[in-house]
Amino acid sequence: MKTLIVDDERLARKELINLLKPFQQIEIVGEATDVEDAQEQIAKLKPELIFLDIQMPGKTGFDLLESLDAVPKVIFTTAYDEFALKAFEVNALDYLLKPIQPERLEEAINKLKVEETPPTAEIEKRTLGKEDQVFVKDGDKCWFVKLADVRLFESDGNYIKVYFGGNKPMIHKSLNALDERLDDRTFFRASRKHIINLGWVENIDTWFNGGLLVQLRGGEKIEVSRRQASRFKEKMSL
Incomplete structure (x- = not known):
């Protein structure tokens, strides 16, 4: 090692x-x-x-x-x-x-x-897959988090809110930069503000203007834009 x-x-x-x-x-x-x-x-x-x-x-x-x-x-x-x-x-x-x-x-x-x-x-590609772990620090609280356990990344200004367990800490990163690093077999850019973990998808409904509404096992409901809906269907084999 x-x-x-x-x-x-x-x-x-x-x-x-x-x-x-x-x-x-x-x-x-x-x-x-x-x-x-x-x-x-x-x-x-x-x-x-x-x-x-x-x-x-x-x-x-x-x-x-x-x-x-x-x-x-x-x-x-x-x-x-x-x-x-x-x-x-x-x-x-x-x-x-x-x-x-x-x-x-x-x-x-x-x-x-x-x-x-x-x-x-x-290793050289440095693509972040579900088996990788990340370090998240928010104030005095810190976590090592396996990416498989992260169900959602949500953009909030210059920060990203990371959803895992009952926690939603903020990290100072760009959602676009993160999207480039994440393995697209596990993570999907649902919209300008959201990246979802496909393994956490619980339910999918049709939405306005040809979009989709995805519910995660954590309870969050995320809209997949019309532009991304066809790609999402391919990923989920719909």
């Missing part, structure tokens, strides 16, 4: 590298000292796992996750236990308190699931 270590302290990175040596499934492909460095390394190396410090000069580990379109598996490493609750709120793979104990590291590694690595060409 291609692994990146993100920590501003050189000795902390060195110690973690030494602790990881016994784990043959872990391949350390790089180190990063801050958020900007990590962003570059992630774009270049495409790690499957990140050991991530939370408190770093300038921006935090949460800021890094918020900046990524798709988020790899994450194990937090930090000396600040006050962040523990927040880390668990975002459903990280695990949380390791510094100094890292070998037995706790082993527990974290054992939580990793061996998954089939997608072909390199698919």
Whole structure:
């Protein structure tokens, strides 16, 4: 598993590298000292796992996750236990308190699931499919969300409202830019304001002017414009 270590302290990175040596499934492909460095390394190396410090000069580990379109598996490493609750709120793979104990590291590694690595060409495309997870931060609340669980993206000015579970947090992204990244086998641009997850469609009715009214399993009703209706019918094999 291609692994990146993100920590501003050189000795902390060195110690973690030494602790990881016994784990043959872990391949350390790089180190990063801050958020900007990590962003570059992630774009270049495409790690499957990140050991991530939370408190770093300038921006935090949460800021890094918020900046990524798709988020790899994450194990937090930090000396600040006050962040523990927040880390668990975002459903990280695990949380390791510094100094890292070998037995706790082993527990974290054992939580990793061996998954089939997608072909390199698919990784290069960076298309976001239902198996990808994204990091969503809204105020003090943070989540790791699997795209399969996101039923709707709704444009709201310069923000996007993300619908999953009972949550509707706002993220500062463009719906057009997101639409270009999402796998069109799973997500459909219903209108100027909405992208829906086809797997969450519960009911479809005819609507005004040749459009359609789609009801999602979450209860939301979304109008599919006349322009998009024929494409939607093809997607849903109507």
